[in-house]
Amino acid sequence: MARLPVDELRIIEGFGPHLSRMSGLRLSTSAEPERLVKTHCCFCGQQCGIQLKVRDNQVIGFEPWEEFPFNRGMLCPKGVKRYLQAAHPDRLTTALRRDPAAPHGFSPLGYEDAVAAVAGRIEQIQRTHGNQAVAVLGGASLTTEKTYLLGKFARVCLKTPYIDYNGRLCMVSAGAANKKAFGIDRTTNPWSDMVGTDVIWVAGSNVAECSPITTNYLWQAREQGARIIVQDPRITPAARTCDLYLPVKPGRDAALFAGVLQGMIEHDWLDRAFIEGFTSGFDQVAEYCRQWTPQRTAQVTGVPERSIRLAAEWWGTAKTSFLFHARGIEHHSNGVQNALGTINLVLASGRIGKPKSGYGTIVGQGNGQGGREHGQKADQLPGWRDISNPEHRKYIAGVWGIDEKDLPGPGVDAYELFRKVDAGEIKALLSICFNPKVSLPDSTFITRCLEKLEFYAAIDFFLNDTARHADVVLPGSLQEEDEGTVTQVECRVIKINKAVECPGDARQDWRIVQDIAGALGRPHGFTFNGPREIFDELRIASKGGVADYSGVTYEKIERQMGVFWPCYSEDPETGQPIDHPGTPRLFERGSYNPVARGNGPFYFPDGKARFNVAEYRPPVDDADEEYPIYLTTGRVVSQFLSGTQTRRIGPLVDQYPEPRVELHPRLADTLGIEDGAWTTVETRRGAITVRAMVVTTIRPDTVFIPYHWPGQKSPNRLTVAAQDPISKIPQYKVCGCRVRRADGPPEYAALLESQQ
Secondary structure (H helix, E strand, O other): OOOOOOOHHHHHHHOHHHHHHOOOOOOOOOOOOOEEEEEEOOOOOOOOEEEEEEEOOEEEEEEEOOOOOOOOOOOOHHHHHHHHHHHOOOOOOOEEEEOOOOOOOEEEEOHHHHHHHHHHHHHHHHHHHOHHHEEEEEOOOOOHHHHHHHHHHHHHHOOOOOEEEHHHHOOHHHHHHHHHHHOOOOOOOOHHHHOOOOEEEEEOOOHHHHOHHHHHHHHHHHHOOOEEEEEOOEOOHHHHOOOEEEOOOOOOHHHHHHHHHHHHHHOOOOOHHHHHHHEEOHHHHHHHHOOOOHHHHHHHHOOOHHHHHHHHHHHHHOOOEEEEEOHHHHOOOOHHHHHHHHHHHHHHHOOOOEOOEEEEEOOOOOOOOHHHOOOOOOOEEOOOEEOOOHHHHHHHHHHHOOOHHHOOOOOOOHHHHHHHHHOOOOOEEEEEOOOHHHHOOOHHHHHHHHHHOOEEEEEEOOOOOOHHHOOEEEEOOOHHHOOEEEEOOOOEEEEEOOOOOOOOOOOOHHHHHHHHHHHOOOOOOOOOOOHHHHHHHHHHHHOOOOOOOOOOOHHHHHHHOOEEOOOOOEOOOOOOEOOOOOOOOOOOOOOOOOOOOOOOOOOOOOOOEEOOOOOOOOOOOOOOOOOOEEEEEEOOOOOOOOOOOHHHOHHHHHHOOOOEEEEOHHHHHHHOOOOOOEEEEEEOOEEEEEEEEEOOOEOOOEEEEEOOOOHHHOHHHOOOOOEOOOOOOEOOOOEEEEEEEOOOOOHHHHHHHHHO
């Protein structure tokens, strides 16, 4: 099929925003529901409990679910309005094929014909170029059942090593650091352990906007005497009322952590008994930190010396503490080192594996935790197994009923996958709930790669910005149209319950994947009758792995309102079946894990945690004389990720309709920019023009743009594709830029104004 260039301005910038406001089709909630369905929010990794009101096979509103322990009925603006997306006119209810004669480049296609077309092109390309010429990109908002099935589909049905997921843009730096330090990748404690602790350190996480319910735990802790430390280039809402604000320059986090640890070492604010008994590697870390005096740390990070000293004192002398971080320190070419720096502070204090003392990462996507544990990540097999480990491969091959030698090896990260498209090695792509054209850095390069593909098929419930490049689009399912499990921020496995049927020809995503396998004539392992059957196989596949779900059942989840993994199906000593309740708190002394042979609770043979030298390295494409201002990106409270869903919910669009560039008044005065003025931000990759928002809550040397918009509004046209060498996460959070007042509105704004 001939590929057509996408008229980005006409399709995305032209009618997209108008359709968003058409949720003036807003559903009335005055009608009485026929039933209430207890389930969870479809957005961030908190996965707040919610009750959906259902009538006539439509979600017409919501009720609080006050019994669910994480959020107790509380919801953020996105959760309150989530139900409105189902009635949007953009909802895909039929398959589409690329059609040059159609008004918007696509025409309807029968579902069976669409599946046959996808299977036919995959088979043709693999026959001509080999199995590895086809790649799969998954999503971290899918249920765990779907992510498990997708990983199996890529490796068993397509026999390709090339599968990765958009969680590559989320928690992989934290995951790599956790693996290096603890041997396991998960938050250590339930969020309730924050309440009653002495100190909470929030590093690079705008909790009030990105994970608002977590903010409630901060406020509860503060009311009981906790001191709050917030580290961020912006004075986020949480920072405005914190006890100590650390205004770090973008990309200097590892240096700050080293400086704080040096202060703890200097004053012997350490748990020496814990360090000697339960860790290794401290001496090397202490030697590295010696160079990070308060003076040097302040010079590099931009944080005042007195604040560095105070952070060391508060953290070092506390009896209990909780430290958590998010993309602010992870979205860097040095992201793993940044995360290791936080872990070194936790291990040096000895405050881990006990009540009221924890460490964790804020999960960004709806199933950011479960979505990387069971096989859609490039290097992992179910149960958090290593695809390069012969024993792990043999076990999973046995579960899947294939020969181990037929199981492909590790693939590549999502961005490297596009580099292989650019090089002509990958010819075809199947994606599901991933919008890389908006969410990956240097998005002009991604657009070029999409147009190079010989065949591209997308599964989604809206025609997202990337899917507009597809040859075939298959209509998938919203969260409320299916059931399954996800693992939320605390590592609590919870249940998504089906509320309504899919409209028109839309199908549950797992059905679509299985239908493609059947159309390829490769149905082995893809004849599940529902998510419960998929989950039961996942339980077997995860058994004995670090992420052991074998003792988790749908019934136990419902009964306990979630189950913390690991959850075992057998007694580790007797091998007898048990009803294990799960593991809310990791690393408690004497706790079982399948790896440790020593006396310690950590997931290494000797049971000890590892200190790692968390070396500071300057960012790639840093601010310099030519591009003297730091550009950083992130979220706003009413939008989510690439905006595929939230830009179609009218009240959320009204709350923050367009991206703006935040800049400090001192910088604005220097550049002659007033609040609301059209402003151009330029990097080595390109430029975008948006309106200015002059605020006092940002460093004077830094500007911020939220990333939820496509096309000419997308800051990912500007961001650099530098990646962490270990995690391969992109460096979204810093690059050099220059800023100037624009001569006038950008093309898309001028066009919209002329149409009004």
